[in-house]
Amino acid sequence: MVCHPDWSRIRSVPVNLSIKDAPDQVVLRLRERPQRYHRSLKGELLAIIEAAVEEDRRSSR
Numbered sequence: 001m002v003c004h005p006d007w008s009r010i011r012s013v014p015v016n017l018s019i020k021d022a023p024d025q026v027v028l029r030l031r032e033r034p035q036r037y038h039r040s041l042k043g044e045l046l047a048i049i050e051a052a053v054e055e056d057r058r059s060s061r
Contacts, residue, residue: 034044 030045031041034041037044037047039047
């Protein structure tokens with residue numbers, strides 16, 4: 001029997017994400033965004049992901 005941890009009790013699990021073969025135009029536009037919001041690229045990508053997850057959560061109610 002495989003035991004899986006109860007992820008609801010764990011506050012955060014570090015995960016590394018990567019996107020392969022991203023189109024150059026998308027990458028260029030992503031690199032411009034953090035400057036507008038005074039964030040790092042990592043901070044901007046996390047903000048985009050968090051907004052998408054929150055939108056999905058709201059629409060599934």
